[in-house]
Amino acid sequence: MRYNSLNTFKMQGKSSVSKGPVGLILIEDDVEIDSTIRHHLECGFAQIIVFSAPRHTIDPALEAKVIRVDHDMLADNALTDVVNTVIDMAPKVWLYYCYNTEYLFFPFSEHRTVGEMVAFSTEERRFSILTYVVDLYAGNLDENPNAVSIQDAYLDKSGYYSLARMDSQNNALDRQLDFFGGLRWRFEEHIPKPRRRIDRIALFRAQDGLRLNEDHTFNEPEYNTYSCPWHHNLTVAICSFRTAKALKRNPGSTFEIQSFHWHNSAPFSWHSQQLLDLGLMEPGQWF
Known part of the structure; x- marks a missing residue:
């Protein structure tokens, strides 16, 4: 599943954060994107959501296992915009956030x-x-x-x-x-x-x-x-x-x-x- 903007995800993606824990991976550059996603898939999250500008590439086999939201993580206030949006979508759900190479x-x-x-x-x-x-x-x-x-x-x-x-x-x-x-x-x-x-x-x-x-x-x-x-x-x-x-x-x-x-x-x-x-x-x- 892929959403073309954070706002679209907010309007249409609530069901994807209904059960936790939900992992939010914030992509800033092209370094070790796949290993970051793979590591967190192995941690046992109910759902992984990747926030990434469209220019970044994810292994298709991994992308099929996560939800991807197009959002530039180098934009002003990107961290708080993403996390606070998901907080509003998922009351009482456990959330986690990190960046790529973490x-x-x-x-x-x-x-x-x-x-x-x-x-x-x-x-x-x-x-x-x-x-x-x-x-x-x-x-x-x-x-x-x-x-x-x-x-x-x-x-x-x-x-x-x-x-x-x-x-x-x-x-x-x-x-x-x-x-x-x-x-x-x-x-x-x-x-x-x-x-x-x-x-x-x-x-x-x-x-x-x-x-x-x-x-x-x-x-x-x-x-x-x-x-x-x-x-x-x-x-x-x-x-x-x-x-x-x-x-x-x-x-x-x-x-x-x-x-x-x-x-x-x-x-x-x-x-x-x-x-x-x-x-x-x-x-x-x-x-």
Whole structure:
């Protein structure tokens, strides 16, 4: 199924988001589109919806398994336009969003589905799941000048930290933290300050009036918290080449970066256990 605009999808596609969890994949360029879709199909989403400008090509075998909506993800406000439109279409449905070259991992994801995970979260009366965006980067930039390599991917095994999130009166917000690390921390001089955080609420249950902001927070404060008041909740990770791509694409940084390697680089195993061992996600009470 393919819709020729976001507005057409809004008017005609409500039945496709009636059952969750629904994965929204936002295509910004031609890099690793197929591997991104394939990975998320294997996660167990009830439906995958791909938002992409018509110029981008998807393997026909994969395109047959998803819904495609023609929408330019490089346009102004593209993120919030897409996610908030789907929120309005799918009240009480669990939603997830990511970009191409981003890959969702969650505790025990090799043998459990994302549907099982959000069902557990719902039982805990928890309707949002904190997501750490873990930077991936190619080990050899001479061979992979766009910094993307599925076969030769690395991540930082340390260097992550959090700070209290403050309100407009400089008071710490309840159970809200700003998380930092990875390439956005190591190369922060090339990253605008509002974009240095690595936290995102990428998995959440839609509700009436909920709105995603451009900084990946929501207008409902409880959705922005890292856990509920009574115990720790599970968290997930999105392993992402997106920052590495941007740093090598940007003329202001590409010639200053010959390698992303440092003493805390480690080969990425493409397995949830590595992320659990590094503390980059937690199972909470889900065993």
